[in-house]
Amino acid sequence: xxxxxxxxxxxxxxxxxxxxxxxxxxxxxxxxxxxxxxxxxxxxxxxxxxxxxxxxxxxxxxxxxxxxxxxxxxxxxxxxxxxxxxxxxxxxxxxxxxxxxxxxxxxxxxxxxxxxxxxxxxxxxxxxxxxxxxxxxxxxxxxxxxxxxxxxxxxxxxxxxxxxxxxxxxxxxxxxxxxxxxxxxxxxxxxxxxxxxxxxxxxxxxxxxxxxxxxxxxxxxxxxxxxxxxxxxxxxxxxxxxxxxxxxxxxxxxxxxxxxxxxxxxxxxxxxxxxxxxxxxxxxxxxxxxxxxxxxxxxxxxxxxxxxxxxxxxxxxxxxxxxxxxxxxxxxxxxxxxxxxxxxxxxxxxxxxxxxxxxxxxxxxxxxxxxxxxxxxxxxxxxxxxxxxxxxxxxxxxxxxxxxxxxxxxxxxxxxxxxxxxxxxxxxxxxxxxxxxxxxxxxxxxxxxxxxxxxxxxxxxxxxxxxxxxxxxxxxxxxxxxxxxx
Amino acid sequence: xxxxxxxxxxxxxxxxxxxxxxxxxxxxxxxxxxxxxxxxxxxxxxxxxxxxxxxxxxxxxxxxxxxxxxxxxxxxxxxxxxxxxxxxxxxxxxxxxxxxxxxxxxxxxxxxxxxxxxxxxxxxxxxxxxxxxxxxxxxxxxxxxxxxxxxxxxxxxxxxxxxxxxxxxxxxxxxxxxxxxxxxxxxxxxxxxxxxxxxxxxxxxxxxxxxxxxxxxxxxxxxxxxxxxxxxxxxxxxxxxxxxxxxxxxxxxxxxxxxxxxxxxxxxxxxxxxxxxxxxxxxxxxxxxxxxxxxxxxxxxxxxxxxxxxxxxxxxxxxxxxxxxxxxxxxxxxxxxxxxxxxxxxxxxxxxxxxxxxxxxxxxxxxxxxxxxxxxxxxxxxxxxxxxxxxxxxxxxxxxxxxxxxxxxxxxxxxxxxxxxxxxxxxxxxxxxxxxxxxxxxxxxxxxxxxxxxxxxxxxxxxxxxxxxxxxxxxxxxxxxxxxxx
Numbered sequence: 002x003x004x005x006x007x008x009x010x011x012x013x014x015x016x017x018x019x020x021x022x023x024x025x026x027x028x029x030x031x032x033x034x035x036x037x038x039x040x041x042x043x044x045x046x047x048x049x050x051x052x053x054x055x056x057x058x059x060x061x062x063x064x065x066x067x068x069x070x071x072x073x074x075x076x077x078x079x080x081x082x083x084x085x086x087x088x089x090x091x092x093x094x095x096x097x098x099x100x101x102x103x104x105x106x107x108x109x110x111x112x113x114x115x116x117x118x119x120x121x122x123x124x125x126x127x128x129x130x131x132x133x134x135x136x137x138x139x140x141x142x143x144x145x146x147x148x149x150x151x152x153x154x155x156x157x158x159x160x161x162x163x164x165x166x167x168x169x170x171x172x173x174x175x176x177x178x179x180x181x182x183x184x185x186x187x188x189x190x191x192x193x194x195x196x197x198x199x200x201x202x203x204x205x206x207x208x209x210x211x212x213x214x215x216x217x218x219x220x221x222x223x224x225x226x227x228x229x230x231x232x233x234x235x236x237x238x239x240x241x242x243x244x245x246x247x248x249x250x251x252x253x254x255x256x257x258x259x260x261x262x263x264x265x266x267x268x269x270x271x272x273x274x275x276x277x278x279x280x281x282x283x284x285x286x287x288x289x290x291x292x293x294x295x296x297x298x299x300x301x302x303x304x305x306x307x308x309x310x311x312x313x314x315x316x317x318x319x320x321x322x323x324x325x326x327x328x329x330x331x332x333x334x335x336x337x338x339x340x341x342x343x344x345x346x347x348x349x350x351x352x353x354x355x356x357x358x359x360x361x362x363x364x365x366x367x368x369x370x371x372x373x374x375x376x377x378x379x380x381x382x383x384x385x386x387x388x389x390x391x392x393x394x395x396x397x398x399x400x401x402x403x404x405x406x407x408x409x410x411x412x413x414x415x416x417x418x419x420x421x422x423x424x425x426x427x428x429x430x431x432x433x434x435x436x437x438x439x440x441x442x443x444x445x446x447x448x449x450x451x452x453x454x455x456x457x458x459x460x461x462x463x464x465x466x467x468x469x470x471x472x473x474x475x476x477x478x479x480x481x482x483x484x485x486x487x
Numbered sequence: 488x489x490x491x492x493x494x495x496x497x498x499x500x501x502x503x504x505x506x507x508x509x510x511x512x513x514x515x516x517x518x519x520x521x522x523x524x525x526x527x528x529x530x531x532x533x534x535x536x537x538x539x540x541x542x543x544x545x546x547x548x549x550x551x552x553x554x555x556x557x558x559x560x561x562x563x564x565x566x567x568x569x570x571x572x573x574x575x576x577x578x579x580x581x582x583x584x585x586x587x588x589x590x591x592x593x594x595x596x597x598x599x600x601x602x603x604x605x606x607x608x609x610x611x612x613x614x615x616x617x618x619x620x621x622x623x624x625x626x627x628x629x630x631x632x633x634x635x636x637x638x639x640x641x642x643x644x645x646x647x648x649x650x651x652x653x654x655x656x657x658x659x660x661x662x663x664x665x666x667x668x669x670x671x672x673x674x675x676x677x678x679x680x681x682x683x684x685x686x687x688x689x690x691x692x693x694x695x696x697x698x699x700x701x702x703x704x705x706x707x708x709x710x711x712x713x714x715x716x717x718x719x720x721x722x723x724x725x726x727x728x729x730x731x732x733x734x735x736x737x738x739x740x741x742x743x744x745x746x747x748x749x750x751x752x753x754x755x756x757x758x759x760x761x762x763x764x765x766x767x768x769x770x771x772x773x774x775x776x777x778x779x780x781x782x783x784x785x786x787x788x789x790x791x792x793x794x795x796x797x798x799x800x801x802x803x804x805x806x807x808x809x810x811x812x813x814x815x816x817x818x819x820x821x822x823x824x825x826x827x828x829x830x831x832x833x834x835x836x837x838x839x840x841x842x843x844x845x846x847x848x849x850x851x852x853x854x855x856x857x858x859x860x861x862x863x864x865x866x867x868x869x870x871x872x873x874x875x876x877x878x879x880x881x882x883x884x885x886x887x888x889x890x891x892x893x894x895x896x897x898x899x900x901x902x903x904x905x906x907x908x909x910x911x912x913x914x915x916x917x918x919x920x921x922x923x924x925x926x927x928x929x930x931x932x933x934x935x936x937x938x939x940x941x942x943x944x945x946x947x948x949x950x951x952x953x954x955x956x957x958x959x960x961x962x963x964x965x966x967x968x969x970x971x972x973x
Contacts, residue, residue, distance in 0.1 A: 059675045189545045191902055191956065226952065386872075386931050388903055416677055417874055417905070445872050445931060447952045466712065466933045470677065 047412055050484070054412065054477045057333055061473035066332060068465040070098060070325040071384070075315035075460035082144075082312040083352040084116030084283045091308050092286050095324065095349050099290035102332045106293075109286035112362040114352040116283050117145055119312055120276030125220070125249055127262065128155070128270040136262075138255040141234040141313065142277045143204060143221065143248045144355045153272040154179075154247060156217050160263050164202075167210060176215030179271055181263075182207045183222045183256050186450070193446040194382070197224055197453075201235070208248040209240035218273055219248035222256035224450060230254050231455040234311050236355050247275045287359045288349040292331055294483075296342040302479055303346045303377040304330045307353030307360075307428055314458035318449065322384030322463060324349050326442070326472040333476045341483045343375060350428040353381070357427060364431035376482050378440045378475060379426025383452070384468040385444035387416075390478060391423030393439045402438045402487055409481040418474055438487055442475055533898055536970070540898065540963045543819055547959035552818060554951040556584060556811040557870070561801035561946035568630075568798040569838040570602030570769045577794050578772050581810065581835050585776035588818045592779075595772035598848040600838040602769050603631055605798055606762030611706070611735055613748065614641070614756040622748075624741040627720040627799065628763045629690060629707065629734045630841045639758040640665075640733060642703050646749050650688075653696060662701030665757055667749075668693045669708045669742050672936070679932040680868070683710055683939075687721070694734040695726035704759055705734040708742035710936060716740050717941040720797050722841050733761045773845045774835040778817055780969075782828040788965055789832045789863040790816045793839030793846075793914055800944035804935065808870030808949060810835050812928070812958040819962045827969045829861060836914040839867070843913060850917035862968050864926045864961060865912025869938070870954040871930035873902075876964060877909030879925045888924045888973055895967040904960055924973055928961055 045051070061067075077094055081087035092109065099107040125140035142148075156179040161167045163184060167175070182203035186196040201224055208219045223233035232250045239245050251259065262269050288308060294300065306323025310316020327347045334341065350359035367374065378390070394402050403422065410420040425439035433439060444467070452458040531537070547553070563580055567573035578595065585593040611626035628634075642665040647653045649670060653661070668689035672682040687710055694705045709719035718736045725731050737745065748755050774794060780786065792809025796802020813833045820827065836845035853860065864876070880888050889908065896906040911925035919925060930953070938944040 058677060062674050062677075188548050188952070191544060191548075193952075386933050414905075419900075419903075419905075447872050447950060447956070464933060466674075466679075470933070 050412060050481065053337070053480065056337060057476045057480065058416065058470075058473040060333060060336065061329065061469045061476070062466065065465055065469055067322075067325040067329045067468050067472045068463070070328060071317060071321050071463060071468065072460055074321050074325065075317050080312050080314060080316050081308065081310050082117070083114040083285060083309045083355060084280070085312065088285060088309055088351065092288055092351070095288040095308060095328070099288065099328060099347070102290065102328070103335045104290045104292055104331060107290040110289055110363065110366065112285055112287060112351055112358050113282045114285040114358050115356045116280040117355060118278055118280060120148065120278060123249055123276065124272070124274040125251060126272045127259065128272055130266070136258070138259065139230050139232050139252040140220075140249045140255070141232040142275045143208070143237040143250060144234055144311065145237050145239070145279065146208070146248045146275060146277050147245045148275045148277045149218075149247050149273055151276070153274045154218050155270060155272045158220070158259065158263060158269045158271050160260055164210070167214070170214070172214045175211065178216055179218045179220060179273070180207070180211035180216040181220045181259060183260055185222060185253075186224060186226050188226055193226060193450050196226060197450060200224060204235050204250065205238050208237050208246055209243045212243035212246045216246060218246050220259075220271070221248065221250045223250045223253050224453065225253050227451050228253050228257065229451070231457050233454040234313060235454045247273060249273060249275060285351045287351050287363055289346060290328070290331060291344055291346040292335065292341055294342055294344040295340050298344050300373050300375045301344045301346050302483055303348055303374055303429065304475060304479055305348035305350055305377070305428060306380050307351070308349040309352050309354050311354055311454045313454070313456040314452070315460050316458060317460045317463050318383040318452050318458050319454065320353070320381045322468055322471070323380035323442070326380045326384070326468070326475055329472040330476045330479050333472070334480065339480065343483050345479065345483065353428050360428035360431050363428070367432065367435070374432050374435050374437045375487055376438045376440070377425070377429040377432050378442065378478065379429045380442040380471060380475060381426050381428070382442065382446065383444050383449040384463040384471060385446070385448060386467045387418060387442055387444050387471045387474040389419035389421065389443050390440045391421050391425065391443050393423065393425040393433070395433060395436045398436050398438070405487050406438075406482070409478065412481065413474070413477060416470070416474060416477070440478070442471055444471055536898060536967065539823070539966065542823060543962045543966065544902065544956075544959040546819060546822065547815065547955045547962070548952065551951055551955055553808075553811040553815045553954050553958045554949070556814060557803060557807050557949060557954065558946055560807050560811065561803050566798050566800060566802050567794065567796050568603070569600040569771060569795045569841060569844075570766070571798065574771060574795055574837065578774055578837075581774040581794060581814070585774065585814060585833070588776065588814070589821045590776045590778055590817060593776040596775055596849065596852060598771055598773060598837055598844050599768045600771040600844050601842045602766040603841060604764055604766060606634065606764060609735055609762065610758070610760040611737060612758045613745065614758055616752070622744070624745065625716050625718050625738040626706075626735045626741070627718040628761045629694070629723040629736060630720055630797065631723050631725070631765065632694070632734045632761060632763050633731045634761045634763045635704075635733050635759055637762070639760045640704050641756060641758045644706070644745065644749060644755045644757050646746055650696070653700070656700070658700045661697065664702055665704045665706060665759070666693070666697035666702040667706045667745060669746055671708060671739075672710060672712050674712055679712060679936050682712060683936060686710060690721050690736065691724050694723050694732055695729045698729035698732045702732060704732050706745075706757070707734065707736045709736045709739050710939065711739050713937050714739050714743065715937070717943050719940040720799060721940045733759060735759060735761060771837045773837050773849055775832060776814070776817060777830055777832040778821065778827055780828055780830040781826050784830050786859050786861045787830045787832050788969055789834055789860055789915065790961060790965055791834035791836055791863070791914060792866050793837070794835040795838050795840050797840055797940045799940070799942040800938070801946050802944060803946045803949050804869040804938050804944050805940065806839070806867045808954055808957070809866035809928070812866045812870070812954070812961055815958040816962045816965055819958070820966065825966065829969050831965065831969065839914050846914035846917050849914070853918065853921070860918050860921050860923045861973055862924045862926070863911070863915040863918050864928065864964065865915045866928040866957060866961060867912050867914070868928065868932065869930050869935040870949040870957060871932070871934060872953045873904060873928055873930050873957045873960040875905035875907065875929050876926045877907050877911065877929050879909065879911040879919070881919060881922045884922050884924070891973050892924075892968070895964065898967065899960070899963060902956070902960060902963070926964070928957055930957055
């Protein structure tokens with residue numbers, strides 16, 4: 002039992018204590034409870050907490066509030082890239098829902114966001130030869146890409162499987178070509194996010210690294226572990242030292258097909274027509290709701306996800322799920338009559354996908370207002386069955402925090418939840434300077450990259466029970482940290 | 488570190504020991520390794536095992552052997568109820584595949600199995616009234632049900648939500664009616680198998696308990712947590728003291744619809760036409776393959792699933808998945824050049840669904856041949872992401888076993904696997920008299936009852952990575968138990 006737990010137990014009993022004798026007796030009892038193997042061992046000091054957490058899970062599974070909200074968000078707003086009509090609708094919707102949740106305050110936090118538009122659907126096509134017809138490749142322009150100026154860009158394709166290969170090919174071979182980055186995600190990783198982390202550099206840095214050697218455009222194999230026909234979009238980052246060249250992702254099946262064609266025909270020419278463009282920044286908002294703490298209102302426990310999504314599908318797993326789960330944390334605790342000690346705040350961040358402006362603006366404002374974030378939890382890894390939480394903090398603090406929370410893991414273990422050290426979430430990462438504890442919900446990752454940044458990421462791809470278990474797990478963790486502190 | 492582990496380490500190093508001094512030194516080193524916080528703590532005595540287990544997971548995820556086999560089984564044999572053509576095809580297929588796996592022996596174990604046939608598709612229809620048309624309800628006769636004699640059976644529907652309600656309604660209200668058991672699975676359970684266990688008594692015992700009060704037929708709400716249009720079949724058990732009346736499951740949506748109609752119209756008549764029938768028992772087989780143990784060949788570690796399925800869909804999750812995973816355990820260990828100490832046996836049981844004859848025949852034969860089963864592991868809970876293993880044994884032995892295997896849990900924890908006490912599997916349960924350890928693979932259960940015993944349980948419902956992680960997890964556990972014993 003942590004000191005905090007003992008402290009809290011003492012505090013809870015405080016109102017009924019009339020004198021020091023009772024207090025001493027209670028302390029002695031607590032000491033006895035904690036002695037391993039004592040005759041008191043069967044008395045579980047966490048019994049009331051376990052019962053409350055059971056009531057959280059019960060209500061989440063029966064009521065399915067997140068699932069209902071997710072349907073409303075997906076079908077009401079649809080996809081919602083920063084600055085789009087969908088994003089505006091989502092902001093209005095989220096505020097109006099939070100307004101009905103019985104919170105102490107709900108507000109919009111202004112933030113200027115980049116605005117990138119896909120325009121008319123892109124066309125990527127392998128040119129026909131006398132021996133075969135042209136082949137259309139399912140493709141999506143990468144977020145932030147320049148367009149092809151309203152006309153097809155045609156070039157010979159050069160397949161590249163590593164940075165070393167690109168560098169050794171050099172200007173002589175790359176110049177004037179369309180570079181095709183085709184290093185697959187490594188399927189050996191049990192955690193698919195590791196596979197993503199090992200391949201996404203091609204999408205982020207490929208365009209400028211190819212432009213450095215004179216490439217005219219880039220095609221990237223989609224970031225997915227399945228072989229299918231869905232192209233996966235996502236952000237690129239141009240290096241202003243080089244030409245800004247158009248870039249698109251093609252589906253994994255298309256990547257295999259293109260690679261096989263190159264093997265067979267040696268010279269393969271592709272035509273790319275991208276209509277995308279970047280417009281001036283526009284005003285948007287983070288959506289925030291909070292319940293003010295009864296005992297330490299100046300210390301904040303934050304829970305959140307990001308409200309923006311890519312401009313295909315519904316953005317259901319990424320990150321509609323995290324938004325509705327975060328909203329449900331406050332909603333469930335209110336419904337269950339829990340009176341939090343700390344201030345609980347739900348933040349739906351804008352612009353995680355292509356700028357992180359919402360997360361940065363939130364952290365800047367928090368610093369200006371001298372707000373203290375004791376804990377921040379983000380859900381942005383899909384609405385799948387929760388497997389646990391990963392925790393992150395300032396290196397000076399992480400051991401201390403980890404020691405404090407290990408007791409909570411024991412309480413959550415029956416729900417299949419484990420704790421480990423690792424990343425938290427992109428939107429809350431700018432808060433790390435505050436030296437609080439950061440965490441990420443970690444759902445089962447096996448199916449996530451079948452949907453991530455694709456037209457397949459729709460409401461129907463989310464399982465109601467899996468989504469609800471995530472909401473309940475987050476609520477239970479917030480409850481424990483609120484009640485017993487860090 | 489368990490004594491077994493130390494023993495095994497000593498044994499492994501044995502060939503290089505020339506005298507007692509070295510032996511004593513090695514023992515001392517092992518003691519030092521196990522001292523918590525010692526300067527040797529960073530040397531991990533499990534390092535070689537962890538590396539081998541990593542190679543198991545790598546190969547399973549890259550090669551996807553179970554997934555390829557599952558496709559062959561689902562599309563080659565299709566569904567495979569005991570005694571059907573599909574079951575025969577599956578037996579031939581499984582034997583031919585095991586014959587290519589480099590095992591020491593592969594054989595068929597004869598077993599007489601019941602044969603029940605659905606016949607032409609069943610028709611369950613709410614009769615029309617002057618105010619509305621007839622309504623067809625998606626339905627499947629329950630396994631083992633009698634038919635309606637080639638003609639419609641028509642009766643008034645009586646909805647029953649509990650056994651108490653049935654008993655209090657009694658003969659006066661039940662006689663001549665079609666009893667409609669409509670108690671839903673309890674969605675509060677995080678483990679959906681608990682929800683199933685709490686509702687399936689209606690399907691198993693409902694027909695005879697209704698017949699006791701003179702009911703003419705039974706409809707049962709499907710055993711599923713989703714609201715959808717798939718009826719779930721499954722076994723009923725007639726009590727020979729009462730009339731054998733026809734029984735069918737209707738989809739959960741149909742159950743809701745029928746219940747709403749009863750609320751509105753009070754008197755609702757349904758027509759049921761079931762063409763099912765029971766034929767004489769026929770000869771079938773368990774399919775068995777084994778690698779003979781190099782050190783203790785008389786002690787068997789068994790891994791298995793059941794080869795039969797219900798007669799709808801592909802029986803992909805139930806239990807094609809468990810079969811191909813069990814086959815892959817032996818295949819992977821052979822491929823990786825592992826030489827087992829114990830005899831490893833893969834058993835694909837026949838007739839789990841409607842008789843358990845395969846499991847019973849296997850246990851009887853084992854007893855006759857005085858075979859010792861040190862450990863048996865069944866996979867029969869779907870091809871979803873593995874969450875761990877549940878362990879079962881004779882009450883006298885379970886504490887001892889559990890103590891032995893907890894070390895293995897630490898090694899498997901990085902793969903997200905936990906151990907707990909619970910049931911193992913229906914087919915291996917008849918072996919419990921041998922007092923060995925029994926275990927069940929426990930995949931994530933959230934989606935299982937969306938597919939169980941329905942036409943939706945097809946190959947495409949299985950995710951390749953989830954299936955493969957199950958195969959790898961089973962292989963890793965068998966490896967640890969083989970190497971370090973129990």
